[in-house]
Amino acid sequence: MEKLDAPVLVTRSSLPPLEEYVDMLKPIWDSAWLTNMGVYHEEFKEQLKRYLKLPSLELFVNGHMALELAIQAMELKGEVITTPFTFASTTHAIVRNGLTPVFCDINDRDYTIDADLIERLITDKTCAIVPVHVYGNVCDVEKIQKIADRHHLKVIYDAAHTFGEELDGRGVGQWGDVSMFSFHATKVFHSIEGGAVAFKEKNLKRRLYQLKNFGIMDSETVEYVGANGKMNEFQAAMGLCNLRHVDEAIAKRKKLAMRYRSRLEGIQGIRLCSEDPRVKYNYAYMPVVFDGYKAGRDEIFQALKEKNIHTRKYFYPCVNSYECYKGDFRPEDTPVADRISKQVLTLPLYEDLPVEIVDMVCDIIEETGC
Numbered sequence: 001m002e003k004l005d006a007p008v009l010v011t012r013s014s015l016p017p018l019e020e021y022v023d024m025l026k027p028i029w030d031s032a033w034l035t036n037m038g039v040y041h042e043e044f045k046e047q048l049k050r051y052l053k054l055p056s057l058e059l060f061v062n063g064h065m066a067l068e069l070a071i072q073a074m075e076l077k078g079e080v081i082t083t084p085f086t087f088a089s090t091t092h093a094i095v096r097n098g099l100t101p102v103f104c105d106i107n108d109r110d111y112t113i114d115a116d117l118i119e120r121l122i123t124d125k126t127c128a129i130v131p132v133h134v135y136g137n138v139c140d141v142e143k144i145q146k147i148a149d150r151h152h153l154k155v156i157y158d159a160a161h162t163f164g165e166e167l168d169g170r171g172v173g174q175w176g177d178v179s180m181f182s183f184h185a186t187k188v189f190h191s192i193e194g195g196a197v198a199f200k201e202k203n204l205k206r207r208l209y210q211l212k213n214f215g216i217m218d219s220e221t222v223e224y225v226g227a228n229g230k231m232n233e234f235q236a237a238m239g240l241c242n243l244r245h246v247d248e249a250i251a252k253r254k255k256l257a258m259r260y261r262s263r264l265e266g267i268q269g270i271r272l273c274s275e276d277p278r279v280k281y282n283y284a285y286m287p288v289v290f291d292g293y294k295a296g297r298d299e300i301f302q303a304l305k306e307k308n309i310h311t312r313k314y315f316y317p318c319v320n321s322y323e324c325y326k327g328d329f330r331p332e333d334t335p336v337a338d339r340i341s342k343q344v345l346t347l348p349l350y351e352d353l354p355v356e357i358v359d360m361v362c363d364i365i366e367e368t369g370c
């Protein structure tokens with residue numbers, strides 16, 4: 001097999017036709033209103049509420065600020081039970097709020113938090129659970145809610161990977177006290193950078209709104225130690241454009257994901273995430289676990305790289321192995337997460353990925369190892 005001339009990356013941002021975005025710019029110039037909850041901001045929020053099937057939503061400049069400020073808005077103290085098998089943002093948002101993360105292991109089917117292990121980690125300091133719908137795999141939301149109710153804990157979902165997903169026909173953001181969505185350029189749906197918080201409790205609306213605007217209540221009163229987390233009009237315009245095309249983008253991804261599945265399913269030593277029939281997926285990622293395959297994860301990564309195909313060891317290392325948290329946690333306490341992080345590889349998957357590349361990736365995987 002020949003090395004590809006142009007590199008294939010693990011993802012590539014979807015973009016609307018350029019004219020569509022340019023058409024959106026004129027009103028911004030006419031009004032000279034560039035940020036601070038402008039017309040597009042409000043329009044984007046309304047359209048998102050409908051699309052995501054959510055009663056309430058606040059927009060943010062990015063997913064991380066959305067999560068960090070959502071946690072701040074809950075006014076918590078103490079320990080937070082969360083997963084180490086995630087992006088840096090989840091844990092950083094907890095720590096930057098002065099809270100202590102307590103890592104719970106993941107399950108071996110879909111790599112979300114193992115709900116059966118949560119209760120034994122609860123102490124009298126525990127205030128919340130922060131699970132992640134990792135790779136778009138929806139957590140065991142019912143079991144998690146029961147535990148939270150029993151122990152009076154808040155549930156804050158990192159739903160960065162689950163844009164547009166539904167469980168039993170309900171928007172996935174309807175579970176938990178709050179859910180954070182990310183609209184980063186590399187996600188299924190984006191507003192260049194961007195994020196949102198879905199919430200239930202009515203008085204969170206005002207608090208979230210103020211927290212993203214320096215905690216300002218009115219021109220003479222600053223009520224909270226807030227930050228600057230506002231989404232600007234250029235982001236909202238991109239979001240509005242992309243929202244028109246997102247169903248088509250997800251349909252294209254689904255076809256490619258199905259192709260990967262049909263090629264890789266049933267191969268000895270290769271594991272794909274199990275799919276839950278209750279969930280409508282968005283096909284954000286294509287994680288593959290090499291467990292007893294004739295080649296190891298790093299060997300496959302290297303073989304693909306030599307052909308100019310760049311996969312990601314997503315998520316490796318686990319957060320509890322990060323340099324910045326050195327000495328604070330023991331990765332041995334979450335053995336499944338530790339093992340999966342060393343076996344998983346996320347394959348290229350994006351809207352306009354040619355199916356020939358999918359086949360080439362699968363051929364290389366089949367031919368690697370002896």
Ligand SMILES: *Cc1c(COP(=O)(O)O)cnc(C)c1O
Nearest residue numbers: 062063064087089160182183184
């Ligand atoms: C992308 C991502 C975030 C952060 O979102 P940004 O919009 O990039 O700030 C948080 N958590 C997870 C799991 C993510 O993948």
